[in-house]
Every structure is written in structure tokens, then in C-alpha cells.
Amino acid sequence: MTLFEEVPVTTTREIPVRRVQMRVNGETRAANIEPRLLLAHLLRNGLQLTGTHTGCDTTNCGACTVLFDGQPVKSCTMFAVQADGHEITTVEGLATASELHPIQEGFKDEHGLQCGFCTPGMMLSAKALLEENPNPTEDEVRWALSGNLCRCTGYQNIVKAVLWAAEKMRGYTPASDDAADGGGEA
Amino acid sequence: MFPSRFRYEAPSSLSEAVALLASHDDSKVLAGGQSLIPMMKLRFASPALLVDINNIPDLDQHDAQPDGGYRIGALVRHADLEKSTTLGEHQPTIAAAASLIADPIVRTRGTFVGSLCHADPQGDWASCMVALGGSIVAHGPNGRRTIPVDDFVAGPFQTVLASDEIAVEAVIPAANGSRKGGYLKLERRVGDFATAGVAVALEMSGSTVTNAGIGLTGVGSSTINAREAAAAIVGSPLGDDAINSAAEAAAAASSPRSDHRGSADYKRHVVATFVRRLLAQHQPTEAEVA
């Protein structure tokens, strides 16, 4: 309970509200929501997890991809009420306090992003792929990412980034050309 | 991008779900939601009540039946079929189509049965079911009934389901002999709707076709069952003449519209080409003929 919550002065019609509770990036979160609220909007506006982006209206672009019980879903094409009792991972849940996820490192090292808008969805699709298939071929990566649109990179470096991460997750040190690292961190 | 208001219920049993559906004449079943939710976001659909069936147990199985048939439950996702290691040996047509449905993320959520209920003339699964002579099992207040897929669709985006009925599973009958088949789809990129698609299902005894079905996607106001095309190949091994007859009959059975995906003539031509390609895969080899 919060100390203060403003309520509308008048309501002319009954607005259905439901209480939901879910695990988001390992934390239990609860909210009262209208059933029509899309999961993407609950994450972005309700829980302030704005790393999940919305890029289209027609379930094509995949910018809003999150993991729902470990599976990639387009969070603009689920109602938030449907997440009740389920587990969600967003881009904010990839890194720990001290360490980036290898997929995040791979995207930076291989220049797998430019404007960054598709990147969270792309990385979450990649995570689902690598958990199922730790040693994918280039074609398998391209196939697994074909529900996420990128307008900047031409995908070639995204594919390299995922393969880089796969290698690292299998315990190898991926090859990386020697160069200054912007920002002084991976 | 912002749906209208609706009431939402997520019952945990079929009987509750059916009762909820009966309680409101403007209700809709929500399974995978990968067609319904986009339509609601664009406000092409604004149901007053959504009955979410995702919490109902036992609807997420797909398996071969003792009688040789195959059953696909209402909560089986496209990805479940795509990733199945056993589906291909039982249902090659379904296995071939599974990875061509929408895109990989939509496939993790969207369902086989829900797609059939959406009754989009460009839906891939309906063609497969038509080719396989499958049925849909509907659960309503008075119990269950089985509806052959040919009778299931009432028109574009319309089925014969009553407003208080839920499609709980799809059923594919046992094959007479061994099951062969495939699916081809012309799409301009992953996730595109079919410019044209062809599903072929064969039942074969040795190299002889004992039964056949051919379903066509996106080349008519609903999914087309190309019966004459299928009839042209039954009763003998697949020869070039029979294949050509089937291809021409399938093209003749289609009634596509010209649009930005291609002219009507082109789509008919693609149908014929795909029928040829799919059937050629099952032509007996020279050794078999000898």
C-alpha cells in the first residue's frame, strides 16, 4: 500500500480492474490493472522497465520481445493479465549488478547494434536460442532471429555477436580484434 | 495499438469456460492470441468478454492415437510442433508447415487450433488439415461434437462454432498405408502471409498412392480443398502425367485475386508449380519402378 493514490473524481461506467502478480527479472511484482493493458505497456509504464520497446502495431517487429517462462514472446501481443503467475525476463534482467551477460558483451564487441531500438528484443531472442542450442550455426542464428526486425545493422554483425556469445558461454574466449573500448568497460 | 475495454476471465475448467462464453453474446476465446490481439489492437475486433483458456489443463498435448490417428490439443503452440522430434514420422505435412507459420516468436505463443478457428483464408494450417481430411472437436454446453474441417469454415474469418463452443482439439485420421506429404509456401519474407501455399498429404502403399489430399492457401476467399487434383493421383504410383494433371487441376481449383503480392494468373501458376514440386518428392525412384 502506498501513502497516497489519486482516484478519479467520478466514474461514469464500471472499469474492470484485476490484480496480478508475477516474477519480473527475479522479483515479485504486483499491480492492479485493466485487462486491456498490454504486457509491453505494463512493463514500460507500470514497472518502468523501458528497455522493452514497442515498434509496430502488427506483431511483426519484435522490439517488444521478452521471455515469458523462458520462451520469447512479443509483449505487445499479450495482455498483462495473462502474465499473472508467470515469470518474465526483460533486457534489464540480463546483466547482474557486476557482470554483463555474454550476449550483451557480444553485441558490443561485434558492433551488433546502432540505434539500439531493436537490441533488447534481439538479445532476448538470442538468449532463448542459446539456451536451447548452445552451438548454433550461422543459419540457425538467422532463423531464430527472423522474428526481430533491425533497420540499422544489416544483421551480419548481430549474427556475429550471437556466435561470439555462444562461444563465450561454452567456455571459450571469443576472438576479438584489438581496439580501444569505448566507455572503458565491456 | 490500444484495444477497447473488455472483461477478462481465465477459468480453469472447460465447463466454466463454456458457461462464461454462454453468459455473454459478444465473447471470444483467447488461446495464443497472435491473431486476435493484433486485431483488437487495431480495433478490428472489440469483444466485450475474453475467455482465456490458457489455464485449462490437458489441452497442450499432441500425440499419435492408438488407432493411428493424431490429436493436437487447443493449447499446442506452433513451436511445439516445429520442435517436436516425433511429429515428422507421423505427420510430415504438419511438420513441413510448422516452421513456416508466422515468425519464430509468434510460433512460441500462437496455437494450431486457434489458427484454424481464426479462419483466415491465408492461414497455412487449414490447408494442411484439408489435405489430411482432419476434423475439429468442439466442446459446448451439450458436450462434444466433431466437425470435419471442410464444414468448419463458414467464410473468411468465420467458423460454424456456436458462441458458447470451444474448439478443444484437432484430429487427423489414421492413414491407409504410410503417410507422406509436405507443405510449400511462397512468402516474400519470414512472417509474410502466403502469396500462395500448397499442402499435400499422401497415403501410400508401397509406391501406390492410396489416398490423397491437396489444400491451397491464400488463393481464394477461404482455404481450398483441391479434390479433383487429389483424385488425379490416387490409385497408382506417381507418374509425370498424373502429377501434371494434379497440378493443372489444383490451379483450376484456385480462385485468387490480383493484388500487390501478385496477379491471379501468377498465383495459379505458383499453385501448379508447388503441387508438382511436392508430388515429385514422392515419385518412385527408377529402382522402385523397376
Added chain:
Amino acid sequence: MALDEVKIGGLGASRRRVEDNRFIRGKGNYVDDIVLPGMLHMEILRSPLAHARIASIDVSGAWAVPGVRLVLTGEMMAARNLAWMPTLSYDTQAVLATDKVRFQGQEVACVIADDPYIAKDGCEAIVVEYEPLPPIVNPQQAMAVDAPLIRDDKVNQADNKIFDWEVGDKDGTDRAFAQADVVSEIEMHYPRSHPSPIEACGSIADFDRSTSKLTVYMTTQAPHIIRAAVSLVAEIPEHMIRIISPDLGGGFGNKVPVYPGYVMSILASILTERPVKWIEDKSGNLISTGFGRDVYLKGQVAMRNDGKILGVRMHTDSDHGAFFSDAQPSKFKIGLMHSAFACYDVPTAHLTATGVYTNKAPGGVAYRCSFRVTEAMFFQERMICAAADDLGMDQAEFRRVNLVRDDDFPKRTPFGFLTDSGQYEKCLDIGLEAIGYADFKQEQEEARKRGRLLGIGISTMTEPLGAGNSREYDILGIKMFDSAELRIHMTGKAILRTGAKTQGQGHETTWAQIVAHELGIPADDIVVEEGDTDTAPFGMGTYASRSTPVAGAAVAMVSRKIRAKARKIAAHLLEASEEDVEWELGRFYVRGAQDRGVSIQECAMAAYSNVPDGMEPGLENNAYYDPPNLTWPFACYIAKVEVDPETGVWDVLHMVAVDDCGVRINPMIVEGQIMGGLTEAYAMANMQFITFDEDGNCIGSNYMDYLLPTAWETPGFELHEVVTPCPHHPIGAKGIGECATVGGPAAFVNAVMDALKHTGVRNIDMPLLPDRVHDALTTGNDVSGMPPVKTEA
């Protein structure tokens, strides 16, 4: 000891990007991520019809929706003199329709509410009565004698023509054609396309009555131009306007113009005295905002039998939609179309251009392009391809005969530009070698015997990037230069601001590398800021591949000003005369005594603690850079494709890109730009276009119809590099962002045409959809893509 430049992240380092640190964590800050206290939300109601008179608008239903705070219509805008606004091409554009709607998707009303769901409910409750009028979707219809007049709002507008324009030497060209052995002719349409960044447009307007200050967070590639435009349109003093362009989810030219949604959100904030957020949906973006291309060409090349080009004629008919709002330099009505044939030694040329209004969205933006150079280079390379075929000459050989030679620079182009540097034939040779051109003819022939259709397409081009100079280039009279401001803090760390605005190009990384190169301050010690008009120096923004040529040059120049002052401080610290102080990367030293030196960081500290008598303290400066010329990168793109003769589907087997963009600041980022550009080229050649049906319905108003390729279809790319430094740019760099999008499409199309050469087909309009290719294969006829698209059964 001088520093290792690559180690400090200077010129030539593939420095990993600074901005990625927030993007990979989901901590980017895009407009839709910003939440202001008390913020309202706006949604737009759009016209379902392409051309119709508005009989009535009833908004009472919207006002009745609980949570709706404001409803705006054209009538209410007109009462505040805001129903129309000026465009970037000296025309007017409706903000909200008053009299007529002139394209499908035009803004008719908007609703401001507590949340966007309610705002949408409000839009749904508005009832508009339309009286339909006949729609016009191509220039032929527009110029027909009995065509309905689209712009009946304009006093002196009697027909649907916007302009006739010409450039070049008509008489000289006529003479050249009279002397030709062979004249090659070709007609084609470059279809309407859309830049379509994944993030659509949006704004949050926040008018503060107590200070009279308007702050607008906005998806804009050119915040200072927007500030000027808002000041003019909304009659708010310029110093009372602050435009903040936060992280942009791509731009590609789409986010240059002023859109009605921005203006409405501003008025809504003024009226409600609350922040108003407008986030455009994807359909709104595709159906109403700045498109690219939509130009028809009639082209002719006059040649001698030995392949030498004698002259070129071009006529273009361009379709600008309902309002002429092209974002382009004001002198040139059809952008830089006349940059065509700049890489070839063409003695004379003549271009005529006609622009028309249609019932389609306005915009005409430079979509990953310097103002119609994409059309220019595509037409050029398709004309070259057809001309070589007509002559029966090999594609590579024909180019070799006509390409400008290395020792011919500076070289005046047939339309009067001045190119200054390049190694064109070297680039061509590298490309031919990489694709295996020598063996291809035989491979092609053998494949054809087995029923397989292979083809190779070449595209070679140089294009003008980096407008100005300011004598020739302005937008609405504002000269096209750019700026940078650099402050060195006392510990030697720095902040750099420019008037450009990154949208994914990585300015935060590369600008610091230029400073590192000039001053020896490690790039990691420099923070780069852009996009806030209250803090950034004035600039024209980022589009048309002008950031590195113009703003990047300003960064180098301001660094040199800083170095000049630091030299004086160094002389003071070293107790030497300034003339005796030498510079090496990162430090000054006394000539003849290299160990007697001070670092740039020591100079910075002294600037705040120990300046010589009479010197102003501090170490900061700014620079405005007005380039003496455009930069002229060169590219050779070669695609090898296979066409399925049964379905018309084609696949890319091999794609080679050889780019010469001069000195590369960050090679990794340059390659990223090239691969992104090639992908958009492939998209336009293969699937991506907007068309219209007979009723003026827009086909391509969402991602189900407007197709962007995924990772699956997009081919892999093989990149090669040649470096010919730009002679006038301070660090020798040339523009690169758009090259592959500009030059790439012709490589793919020429390749498919090569595969189809045996049929006699000369042209298929883009995109080369399977049905178009199949149609050409079976009929042997050219295939036109001119709308309306047939939708008959």
C-alpha cells in the same frame, strides 16, 4: 614519447561504442521512455479516404469519454491560425484538415486524455462525414486534362503541377545526340518507399505558463531547424523554445521534417498547461510521414560505337503527394538529381524535371540519401546497364571506358558539380576480382544449359555528400554549415557538443576519436553531447551523410583552436618561445629537447591555474565549419544472383562492396554503416515499397504489407576498402552513411536483368517481386510498377 593513437581511441581505432553501454542494458532514453509529471497523452484520428470533402465533424462523443481532456479539430486549429503550416519547400501543409482530406491517413482530429488507451477511445467516438472525391495516385492521372484539382486551397493553383525545372546544357546535349552512333533509351519508376525507422515519431510538449518556456522532447534529426520552425509556426520567441532530441530509434531522413503531430502536441500543451505526449503508431508513421523516391524516369544515353558516352538526357516526373514538403536545399527542386553521371566522363547532359501533387502522403525526405541522389544513381546505373547491353559491350568494360580517371581530378561533372578525388578503376577491379567476374560468363552459360539463371550486376557511383557549402545549400534560407563546441576541464577531461544529432551512427564514439586524434586526449576522457538546443551549438542536424563531412570537420577545427591556445600555455610552462614549441600526439616539447615537454593535460590544468599574463583563462572554444565543397565517396557494388525460372524468386549468391569514403575514423562503425545500407538497398530491390490501389488506399501502411527483410532473407556481405583522402576535409574523411543504400539497389536489379538477358527484357520496376520477374520471364516484356496496383479477381 608520442602516444599510440589506436590505444587512446584515436583515428583508425575500431573503438567499441560508448553509447552501447546503455543500449545493451535497456537503459537508452527514447522519447517514449520519458515521463513528465502530470503528462497527458495524444492520439490522432486519420482520414480513411484519399480524397474527400469534409462535410462535418462531430466530436461530442469524444468529449463524453471519461478521461478525455481536449479534442482538437481543424476548425479549432484555424481559430489559432495553426490549421496550416509552412513546409521545408516553401509550400503549405495542413496540420489538421479543414476543407478536404487529400491523402489516406491525413490528420483530421486529435484527442488528449489521461492515458493513450482513453485517447484512442476518444478518437473512436468522433464521427466524420466525408463526401468522396476521385483520388489521384500517379503523375499521369495528376496531369490529365480533366484531373480534379487537389490543391484548391491555393490561390494561383490551376492544375496539379508543382514545378518544371531544368539543369544542364540543352543545345550541347542535342548536338551530342546528333553525333551519336547509338542512342540507348530506358524508362522506369523508382517506387515510393519509406525510411521506416523501427521507432516511429513522437514528441512530448511541455509548456510552462509561469516561465513562458516551451520544452519539447522530440524525435528529430535536426533540433535547431525544428526550434526555428516552431518559433515561426507557433509564434513563440526562439529563446523560449528548447528542443531536446533524446536517443533516436533510427531516423534515415524520416525524422527531419516538422509533422502535424508535433504541432498539435505543442498546442495541446499550451491549452492544457500540462505536458502532452504523442507517440505515433506504426501505421501513422508509414501512412503519413516523409516518404522517399516515387520518381519516374525517361533516360537517354548517346554513345559512340567504341563505348564512349557523348551525352545524357534525363526527364523525371516526381510524385510529391498532397503537399510539397520535400526536405531539400531550396535551390534544387528535384534535390541533387543532377549529381547523376558524376563518376563518368560525360561531356554534356540535360535534365528536365516535373513535380506533381497527388492524393498521397507528403514528405519527399532524403531517405538515407542526399536529396534524390538515390534516384539519380539508380537511374544512372540502370541507364549504364541498358546502354552497355544496347551496345553489346561487357558491363565492366563499358564502365572502364567511361569512368573518370585518377589523374583527371578536379573534374567538372556533366551538370556542373566538381569532383575532387578518387580511384574509380581500382575499386572496380577489386570488386570484379572478389566476385570472380573473369570466370562468370562461362559459369553463367553452363548454368543456363542446366536450366539455372545466374546474373551479375555492377553498380559504380560517386555521390555528393555533406552539404553545404553554404553558398549553394540552404534550407528555408538557413545556410548548411555545422558546429562544434569543446570544453577541456582542468584535469584534462573534456565535453564536446555538436549541432549534429546521432541516430545510431555512433557520434558519441567517433567525435571523441577525432578530438583524441587532434589533441591526444584519450577518447574515453571525452564525453559527447548532442540534441539539446539549450546546450548544443547551432547546427543543421544529421541527414544526407553530412555529419562527418561537416560536423566532424568542425570537431577537428575546434580541437585545433584548443591546441593553438594550449601551445601558448605550453610555451609559458616550458619557458620557451611559442615558435620553439613542437607538437606530437598528446604533448608539446621544446624543439631540440624532446624530453622537455608538457602534456595536453598539464596545459589544461595550467589554463585554469597558471596562464601567462594577459591570457584569458580557461580552455574551451567553438568552431563553425562551412565546407568548401561536398565530399565525393566512390563505391563499386557487385551482386551475383540466381533466379528461379519457375517462380521468379531470386536469391543473392554473393554480394561484394568496395567503398572509398576517404579516411575512416572508426573502421568498425564505417563497416556497420555499409552493411546497414546494403540491407536497405536489398530491401528496396526485393520487397520494400508503398503502393496504392485505384481508390487511393495506401498499401504498405503496416509491417504486414510494408516488408522489411529479416536476418533470414538478408544476404551476407563481403566488404573491401580503398582510401583516397578527401583533399579539403580536415582529416580527409568523406561521407559514408548512405552510399550503400544509394548505389546498392542498381547492383541487385542489374544482376536480375543480367540473368534475364536472354529474354530481351530491359526493365522491371522495383521491387523485383517474384510475380514481376516471372511475368517478365514468360512474356519477354518490361514490367511497370506504376500504381494503382490491380486488385481485380
